[in-house]
Amino acid sequence: xxxxxxxxxxxxxxxxxxxxxxxxxxxxxxxxxxxxxxxxxxxxxxxxxxxxxxxxxxxxxxxxxxxxxxxxxxxxxxxxxxxxxxxxxxxxxxxxxxxxxxxxxxxxxxxxxxxxxxxxxxxxxxxxxxxxxxxxxxxxxxxxxxxxxxxxxxxxxxxxxxxxxxxxxxxxxxxxxxxxxxxxxxxxxxxxxxxxxxxxxxxxxxxxxxxxxxxxxxxxxxxxxxxxxxxxxxxxxxxxxxxxxxxxxxxxxxxxxxxxxxxxxxxxxxxxxxxxxxxxxxxxxxxx
Amino acid sequence: xxxxxxxxxxxxxxxxxxxxxxxxxxxxxxxxxxxxxxxxxxxxxxxxxxxxxxxxxxxxxxxxxxxxxxxxxxxxxxxxxxxxxxxxxxxxxxxxxxxxxxxxxxxxxxxxxxxxxxxxxxxxxxxxxxxxxxxxxxxxxxxxxxxxxxxxxxxxxxxxxxxxxxxxxxxxxxxxxxxxxxxxxxxxxxxxxxxxxxxxxxxxxxxxxxxxxxxxxxxxxxxxxxxxxxxxxxxxxxxxxxxxxxxxxxxxxxxxxxxxxxxxxxxxxxxxxxxxx
Ligand code: SF4
Ligand code: SF4
Ligand code: FES
Numbered sequence: 001x002x003x004x005x006x007x008x009x010x011x012x013x014x015x016x017x018x019x020x021x022x023x024x025x026x027x028x029x030x031x032x033x034x035x036x037x038x039x040x041x042x043x044x045x046x047x048x049x050x051x052x053x054x055x056x057x058x059x060x061x062x063x064x065x066x067x068x069x070x071x072x073x074x075x076x077x078x079x080x081x082x083x084x085x086x087x088x089x090x091x092x093x094x095x096x097x098x099x100x101x102x103x104x105x106x107x108x109x110x111x112x113x114x115x116x117x118x119x120x121x122x123x124x125x126x127x128x129x130x131x132x133x134x135x136x137x138x139x140x141x142x143x144x145x146x147x148x149x150x151x152x153x154x155x156x157x158x159x160x161x162x163x164x165x166x167x168x169x170x171x172x173x174x175x176x177x178x179x180x181x182x183x184x185x186x187x188x189x190x191x192x193x194x195x196x197x198x199x200x201x202x203x204x205x206x207x208x209x210x211x212x213x214x215x216x217x218x219x220x221x222x223x224x225x226x227x228x229x230x231x232x233x234x235x236x237x238x239x240x241x242x243x244x245x246x247x248x249x250x251x252x253x254x255x256x257x258x259x260x261x262x263x264x265x266x267x268x269x270x271x272x273x274x275x276x277x278x279x280x281x282x283x284x285x286x287x288x
Numbered sequence: 289x290x291x292x293x294x295x296x297x298x299x300x301x302x303x304x305x306x307x308x309x310x311x312x313x314x315x316x317x318x319x320x321x322x323x324x325x326x327x328x329x330x331x332x333x334x335x336x337x338x339x340x341x342x343x344x345x346x347x348x349x350x351x352x353x354x355x356x357x358x359x360x361x362x363x364x365x366x367x368x369x370x371x372x373x374x375x376x377x378x379x380x381x382x383x384x385x386x387x388x389x390x391x392x393x394x395x396x397x398x399x400x401x402x403x404x405x406x407x408x409x410x411x412x413x414x415x416x417x418x419x420x421x422x423x424x425x426x427x428x429x430x431x432x433x434x435x436x437x438x439x440x441x442x443x444x445x446x447x448x449x450x451x452x453x454x455x456x457x458x459x460x461x462x463x464x465x466x467x468x469x470x471x472x473x474x475x476x477x478x479x480x481x482x483x484x485x486x487x488x489x490x491x492x493x494x495x496x497x498x499x500x501x502x503x504x505x506x507x508x509x510x511x512x513x514x515x516x517x518x519x520x521x522x523x524x525x526x527x528x529x530x531x532x533x534x535x536x537x538x539x540x541x542x543x544x545x546x547x548x549x550x551x552x553x554x555x556x557x558x559x560x561x562x563x564x565x
Binding site for chain 2 (some may be wrong): 107
């Protein structure tokens with residue numbers, strides 16, 4: 001223990017600044033990209049540029065999102081390295097964040113200033129955010145399907161249908177457990193977007209970018225605008241995912257796979273990821 | 289003087305003379321002893337403040353239940369809000385008691401005023417706390433101009449009118465401790481051996497800024513920045529910005545925190561590439 005605190009103290013400045021930095025790079029930058037991609041589920045239908053004119057807006061968004069995810073998973077170089085960097089950064093930011101948060105003591109009851117409340121919520125959103133990210137990555141990336149009600153296993157060939165099924169709790173309809181998961185997503189993403197926007201504001205003071213009160217106010221407006229935009233992206237992504245019917249989405253995905261890669265590819269994908277047939281019950285797709 | 293922490297609940301114009309005001313006071317018989325609440329009724333004199341009422345209580349230390357007790361102890365000095373000694377928590381917010389007017393805080397008959405000692409410093413007795421750590425933290429950043437010598441050093445370098453403007457505001461700090469009391473990152477630490485690694489507080493960060501910008505004070509700039517970049521330094525600040533709202537001298541503490549954040553960033557990057565440490 002004594003050695004531990006010695007390490008923290010010897011490297012105090014570096015650790016503090018790395019904690020601040022990792023929140024922005026890579027985590028914050030990834031958050032922006034991630035929410036932009038995911039919200040395309042809501043707006044992508046408007047960005048298809050004439051392709052898939054037979055689809056309505058919601059289906060168009062699904063098609064767009066499907067192409068985005070396919071592209072990321074087949075074209076982004078050393079994806080695993082990027083992922084591992086992210087996971088390590090998040091782990092580092094979380095562990096240090098909890099350690100730092102424990103050095104303070106909230107006093108919003110006595111000093112109910114808005115800045116002070118944000119100080120408190122920065123810590124609360126951190127705690128909840130870590131739990132949410134862990135659940136999110138464990139279920140949708142590491143395939144810990146035992147944590148997914150209904151047991152849907154996300155994969156990038158069927159990104160829309162498996163996502164919707166994981167959030168709704170089954171391939172058929174929204175179950176109560178699915179509702180709880182979706183609610184957890186809503187709370188999680190809302191708090192994390194706040195955490196990022198507010199963290200960006202405080203980081204500017206920590207690093208000494210904003211010194212004067214006016215500069216802090218101006219930067220506050222920039223952070224608020226960014227936060228509002230990301231919040232909109234996050235909510236629309238979640239809303240669109242929960243509103244998606246997994247079975248219909250699966251049919252659309254299969255059509256898109258054939259269009260892009262041919263029948264053979266679909267057969268292979270289907271064999272690997274059987275998913276739900278419209279007639280197949282939940283028990284058949286639950287993990288073995 | 290106006291700031292949010294001391295905004296009175298009501299207008300003094302409505303204050304009724306000859307009224308009775310109840311004081312609810314958090315007392316403590318000595319270091320380590322338990323705290324307990326006591327209530328006293330006072331008929332405030334014209335234009336009374338908290339200290340003058342405490343004096344009335346000292347003259348006749350009889351609680352509302354008629355029991356006579358030892359007088360309530362408090363600390364004070366200047367009685368005009370320049371020494372900071374009388375700082376306490378009044379109606380839940382920290383401020384100086386000598387300038388806390390009863391007409392503002394308790395204008396009606398039967399109004400109550402609560403008094404508590406500051407919670408971030410050890411209590412000596414009743415409302416009197418030991419602010420030693422506050423001064424210790426000023427020493428940590430060498431909050432002075434180094435001119436000690438055995439012979440005359442002659443006149444110092446000139447200060448520009450602009451820097452003088454900034455300095456004047458910063459120099460008004462009276463080491464009262466309000467900024468520390470309201471800060472969620474500054475927690476009480478009775479173990480002196482831990483003081484050097486615990487959060488230094490907004491007052492010391494601001495004083496380091498003052499002396500780092502002072503033409504002669506600059507000589508110790510590096511040492512001050514090393515301290516502020518170390519454990520318990522400026523990066524411990526969580527930017528809750530309570531300090532600036534409760535400072536009775538309206539010192540731009542959050543600007544000082546930003547300025548010292550910038551200075552430590554530059555200092556550390558520079559010493560990474562060229563420094564010895
Ligand atoms: S801004 Fe920093 S020093 Fe001021 S009250 Fe907040 S945490 Fe404390
Ligand atoms: S900075 Fe303000 S609140 Fe803090 S000790 Fe100085 S005068 Fe008091
Ligand atoms: S007695 Fe000096 S500030 Fe109140």
